[in-house]
Amino acid sequence: MKGNVIVGQSGGPTAVINSSLAGVYRTAIDRGAKKVYGMRYGIQGLLDEQYLDLSKHIKNDLDVEILKRTPSAFLGTCRYKLPDIHENQEIYVRLFEILEKLNIECFIYIGGNDSMDTIKKLSDYAILTGKKQKFVGVPKTIDNDLALTDHTPGFGSAAKYIATSTKEVIRDGLGFSYKKKQVTIIEIMGRNAGWLTGASALSRGEDCDGPDLIYLPEIAFDIEKFMARVRKLLEKKDVVVVAVSEGIRTADGKYVSELSATIDYVDAFGHKQLTGTASYLANLVSQDIGCKARSVEFSTLQRSAAHLASRVDVNEAFMVGGAAVKAADEGDTGKMVVIDRVSDDPYQSATGIYDVHKIANDEKLVPREWITKDGTYVTEEFIDYVWPLIQGDYPCVMVGGIPRHLYMSTGAPRGRRGNKEERERETGDYLQ
Amino acid sequence: MKGNVIVGQSGGPTAVINSSLAGVYRTAIDRGAKKVYGMRYGIQGLLDEQYLDLSKHIKNDLDVEILKRTPSAFLGTCRYKLPDIHENQEIYVRLFEILEKLNIECFIYIGGNDSMDTIKKLSDYAILTGKKQKFVGVPKTIDNDLALTDHTPGFGSAAKYIATSTKEVIRDGLGFSYKKKQVTIIEIMGRNAGWLTGASALSRGEDCDGPDLIYLPEIAFDIEKFMARVRKLLEKKDVVVVAVSEGIRTADGKYVSELSATIDYVDAFGHKQLTGTASYLANLVSQDIGCKARSVEFSTLQRSAAHLASRVDVNEAFMVGGAAVKAADEGDTGKMVVIDRVSDDPYQSATGIYDVHKIANDEKLVPREWITKDGTYVTEEFIDYVWPLIQGDYPCVMVGGIPRHLYMSTGAPRGRRGNKEERERETGDYLQ
Secondary structure: OOOEEEEEEOOOOOOOHHHHHHHHHHHHHHOOOOOEEEEOOHHHHHHOOOEEEHHHOOOOHHHHHHHHOOOOOOOOOOOOOOOOOOOOHHHHHHHHHHHHHOOEEEEEEEEOHHHHHHHHHHHHHHHHHOOOOEEEEEEOOOOOOEOOOOOOOOHHHHHHHHHHHHHHHHHHHHOOOOOOOEEEEEEEOOOOOOHHHHHHHHHOEOOEOOOOEEEOOOOOOOHHHHHHHHHHHHHHOOEEEEEEEOOOEOOOOOEHHHHOOOOOOEOOOOOEOOOOHHHHHHHHHHHHOOOEEEEEEOOOHHHHOHHHOEHHHHHHHHHHHHHHHHHHHOOOOOEEEEEEEEEEOOEEEEEEEEEHHHOOOOEOOOOHHHEOOOOOOEOHHHHHHHHHHHOOEOOOOEEOOEEOOOOOOOOOOOOOOOOHHHHHHHHOOOOO | OOOEEEEEEOOOOOOOHHHHHHHHHHHHHHOOOOOEEEEOOHHHHHHOOOEEEHHHOOOOHHHHHHHHOOOOOOOOOOOOOOOOOOOOHHHHHHHHHHHHHOOEEEEEEEEOHHHHHHHHHHHHHHHHHOOOOEEEEEEOOOOOOEOOOOOOOOHHHHHHHHHHHHHHHHHHHHOOOOOOOEEEEEEEOOOOOOHHHHHHHHHOEOOEOOOOEEEOOOOOOOHHHHHHHHHHHHHHOOEEEEEEEOOOEOOOOOEHHHHOOOOOOEOOOOOEOOOOHHHHHHHHHHHHHOOEEEEEEOOOHHHHOHHHOEHHHHHHHHHHHHHHHHHHHOOOOOEEEEEEEEEEOOEEEEEEEEEHHHOOOOEOOOOHHHEOOOOOOEOHHHHHHHHHHHOOEOOOOEEOOEEOOOOOOOOOOOOOOOOHHHHHHHHOOOOO
């Protein structure tokens, strides 16, 4: 490689998106890149010329390892969709000026569907205008809803967190069950795709029954049938645990979370906020059945719990990052690296590469045949598919009892002591 | 020891209450107990003659190790307060008949304030009526609100989970912050005592700023001052993170969670349900300031996340269990084992023993001088106190990618495959 590499992160963070960043960095250096730049906050930041020299932040091999264990997007992400080329050519001109100024040869973008759209548009523009830069995408999303790749980096770690936490929540409930019926509703991320919610089934094993019911957004949710199921289960057992996707909808397309009056606002990205599905259902159970009912939301932890990352996932994320640089360096453009499952047992995977034009915003949902006929659980095929992806640990480097992360130095002194703000607080002068 | 030992667990579960159970079992066996019985669901179950022979469930040294890594109460717990002796003598007669039938010499009860009340009443009754059994309590609670002991087993692991998860949530937010202000409110357990909420400050270090504001239940919560603080912080930074206790109350004693109309029901134990503090405040911030605001509840995971247990905590929990058996065997009764901090740096602890009559339902709150003057953070003294308790890991035994727990065999086949219910689901016959 004669020129430089630039890499960005986009969309929702995951526990291993920085492992992909580390893979990009490592392979770029190994292949002779002069400089590896990082876009701050993805393409949106780059348009404002917000970028940095990664070697200033990843100073040695230990930093690479810490980066692989750091959740969320080290470079920061954005949710920014490039306009179509014919709509606003000026923005492309500006971007390519920046790329040329930085002598960029390979442009790597780590993200979900929207990011692959960015790769497509930029590579199309480069080909149309005779630019030399190569554009390759690296898949990333906890939701596992990208087409063509067997699964997405980020999904395995989220699934491992969900399976483990579901098991711990089930056990927590069992401790309390004497002469008391109790229902726990666990709410799991996934607006349209039920991969994460289905992963709660992996808590099942010799030492745990797993959830009693699992409701994915792929199947219309029937509140009356749900209540009847819970009632029936409570006749047989004292502790009932239900996993629901935040995105479950009734047959008329209404989100269950919308049925509750409390949560009716739209977030900064224009998405309707989907919280409250589990608490709505728990209230319903408590009122109608009269037993104790509680809700648990795994919330943002399911995408940022690097302390429980899957080794398979961390390694694959690193691998796809490196493969993207290799592909771009060898002349590929307008492509996304994918993960191919080479073998199920023993599990083996390898990278492949696909034309991003073929990927184009398809959401990969859980196939109907991987959901039980009655729509309240996932099948063994689903479990067999997810199982290899949660295997193995990637232990954190613990400092002071908690995981160490790689951070961007701001120059300001930080740490347990000597913080000026803190001293001001203690003297009562703070912010007065 | 010539006779037998019986042990029970009471109150809310923790990540290490089973490590205390393992400690009781191991020391009882080592000191020659013929049988070690476990009460199912504490004293309430015992009154119904619900007990088991622990050696049937802890079959070997590996099981002891797995038990130490199993969260929640292996034996099940209750929240049952014994009546005063003069109120209902009959219940005591029945209990002691059971103890005599089982040839119990030592009665060990692992729990919080209510459990120590049980130890007090039973030992008083035994002394008054000339019974030979010895009664010793083992402290347990994530809330750390027991008097006389330096800290309680269970607190350190909860604090480690809270510090780690707070750090991961902060980092998650930072990834998103480009040109967007964002406030995250984290809700942490602790109805009256702020030990757990304060532990969120341990996320602070060289690589993390920690929460910006911490509100404990010990200090009256002023909503207007809180909003002014958040506004002020948003002028300086894009991502503001606030940790609040579920139990924060306004100056007139009203729970903040009660200010929201949605959560106004009482749980099966007669406690008012305190959920919604963080979501109430996040809604307020979102409406009044207009920025993105989200709430995260650590919920039951903070007491059951054995996958992130503190090694100090697991070992101390085991140690106090063993010390209780030793004390009872040596003739102590009406006592609780406590943890004494022998040295801060290096941290060392040892067990001591206290008369339960002195403990009597005092709640140990965070001292005022360990909270900053303005009431929005904890001091360095607080952090120095908690810091040693979250040190060291106690790695789970991972089976199939998730932690293995010790479980009570019901005789029914369990596991990923061959589950009859599951087959019925797949054929659609399930529950029809």
